[in-house]
Amino acid sequence: MIKSTTPHLSEGEILLLRESWIERLVAAAKASGAKIPPRKRAGTPEQEACQPAVKTAIKKRRTLASTPKTKPSSNPSAPSASAQDVVDLTAELSADEATPTPAGLAPPAPVPALSKPQVKRGHAPKAPEVRPDGSLLSWGYGRKLSAAEAAAQRAREREKEQAEAEAKARLEERRRHLEAAKAEQKKQEQREKAAERQRKCRANKVKKEMQAGKRNSQGKLLKKMVLGQDKAVAGLASAERAELSRPGKTMWKMKRNGVRGGVRQLRHSRMNWYHPYLWSLIDVIAPRTGWSAQKIVQQLQRQAPHLFATLNRGTVHKWFSKSGKGWSQATKRNVERRAALARSGRAGILNECPEIVEEVKSKLEALRASHVAVTVVVVRALMLAVIKEKKPELLTRFSCSEVGATRRVRDILRVLTSS
Numbered sequence: 001m002i003k004s005t006t007p008h009l010s011e012g013e014i015l016l017l018r019e020s021w022i023e024r025l026v027a028a029a030k031a032s033g034a035k036i037p038p039r040k041r042a043g044t045p046e047q048e049a050c051q052p053a054v055k056t057a058i059k060k061r062r063t064l065a066s067t068p069k070t071k072p073s074s075n076p077s078a079p080s081a082s083a084q085d086v087v088d089l090t091a092e093l094s095a096d097e098a099t100p101t102p103a104g105l106a107p108p109a110p111v112p113a114l115s116k117p118q119v120k121r122g123h124a125p126k127a128p129e130v131r132p133d134g135s136l137l138s139w140g141y142g143r144k145l146s147a148a149e150a151a152a153q154r155a156r157e158r159e160k161e162q163a164e165a166e167a168k169a170r171l172e173e174r175r176r177h178l179e180a181a182k183a184e185q186k187k188q189e190q191r192e193k194a195a196e197r198q199r200k201c202r203a204n205k206v207k208k209e210m211q212a213g214k215r216n217s218q219g220k221l222l223k224k225m226v227l228g229q230d231k232a233v234a235g236l237a238s239a240e241r242a243e244l245s246r247p248g249k250t251m252w253k254m255k256r257n258g259v260r261g262g263v264r265q266l267r268h269s270r271m272n273w274y275h276p277y278l279w280s281l282i283d284v285i286a287p288r289t290g291w292s293a294q295k296i297v298q299q300l301q302r303q304a305p306h307l308f309a310t311l312n313r314g315t316v317h318k319w320f321s322k323s324g325k326g327w328s329q330a331t332k333r334n335v336e337r338r339a340a341l342a343r344s345g346r347a348g349i350l351n352e353c354p355e356i357v358e359e360v361k362s363k364l365e366a367l368r369a370s371h372v373a374v375t376v377v378v379v380r381a382l383m384l385a386v387i388k389e390k391k392p393e394l395l396t397r398f399s400c401s402e403v404g405a406t407r408r409v410r411d412i413l414r415v416l417t418s419s
Contacts, residue, residue, distance in 0.1 A: 206219050209221075212298055213302070241271065241306075241307070242267075242268040242269055242270055242271050242272070243267065243268045245271050245272035245273075245275045245278065246268055246272050246275075246339065253265040253267075270310075271307075271310060271311070272338075272339055272340075273311070273315070274334045274335050274337070274338050274339055274340065275338060276338065278307065278308075279335055281300060281303070281304065281307075281308075282296070282300065282316075285299045285300055285303075290325075291320065291325040291326070293313035293314075293316040293317040293320070294313045296313075296316050297311055297312060297313050297316060319331040349394060349397060349398045350398075350408075353390065353391060353394070355390065356386055356387060356390050356391065359386050359390070360382060360383055360386055360408075363382055363386075364379070364382070364409070374409065376402050376405055376406050376409070377402075379405045379406075379408070379409045380400060380402055380405040383400055383405055383408070384400055387400065
């Protein structure tokens with residue numbers, strides 16, 4: 001146990017071990033009846049050679065008396081020094097003394113006795129301390145530190161805590177520095193990727209403009225060359241061009257004065273693309289571009305930007321036939337008509353049956369003359385009764401909702417009021 005413990009102890013702990021361990025073993029040996037003979041004097045080399053047993057015993061005793069720092073034993077079950085070892089050592093020394101000395105040699109000098117601790121007069125020798133568990137090993141149990149030792153211990157603990165705090169702060173600072181460097185590197189990579197994407201986008205845009213003829217082979221923009229540009233038409237406003245594409249369609253708007261002639265209407269803002277002079281260009285460009293709405297718009301705006309500036313590919317795409325390349329049947333009818341049908345929102349199902357409208361109107365006039373409250377429910381019931389009587393097959397395509405009945409009543413009442 002001493003061999004395995006000593007290498008891990010400090011100088012103060014070794015001194016404490018000597019005072020507490022060795023002295024207790026000696027006291028225990030004496031209590032069990034062991035005696036230490038006086039140490040013999042050292043003789044000549046010839047005498048020492050004739051006394052190997054004494055020399056070996058002295059070495060053993062010195063080994064037990066001192067606790068040098070040695071490596072711990074590799075065998076954990078090795079026997080430890082105890083009071084019985086001291087008794088055996090004393091017996092060996094007594095046997096060596098009884099060994100006869102050869103003739104012609106002086107007897108060996110007696111071995112001096114171990115020095116006993118000096119005890120002051122009037123003080124009894126200090127008895128070995130016993131731990132609460134009854135063992136002789138004390139290891140400083142219950143020892144109270146002095147004020148200086150306690151202060152030194154606290155100072156060491158404070159220094160240790162301060163060193164640990166400084167090391168922790170350095171590690172934290174290094175971690176923050178690494179995180180900041182990593183974040184900056186990530187931002188730099190994102191900026192580089194964004195710049196690369198922007199560069200590719202610009203390169204693709206320039207390539208498309210070169211294919212469309214807006215740039216030359218060196219990538220420089222070309223001046224817009226307008227073929228057959230009419231300065232008189234180019235100087236007109238968009239509203240005037242829209243009105244020119246609808247000849248004879250603006251007279252009814254001029255009659256609206258905002259009083260009895262009707263609400264004033266705004267000027268036309270949309271172009272009539274079915275006009276012969278406009279549609280002729282569209283019909284020629286479409287086959288050349290492979291019936292592509294985007295390319296049709298680009299070619300038309302390149303040749304006549306003052307006329308086709310408001311044309312977009314969505315409008316052109318509506319003119320195509322769904323079955324193949326070409327114009328749809330509705331588009332061809334609009335071209336023949338030179339205009340698209342006006343989407344007035346009128347309910348034309350009752351316009352085909354004027355007798356039903358007249359009968360409903362006459363009945364509503366009678367109700368008005370008799371001062372009966374005309375509500376939506378009454379009007380709807382009256383209309384359903386007349387339709388079922390005259391033409392019930394209309395109800396398969398006409399539901400006669402309350403919204404439609406309300407609109408019809410307002411129209412009739414407006415006519416009655418004006419009359």
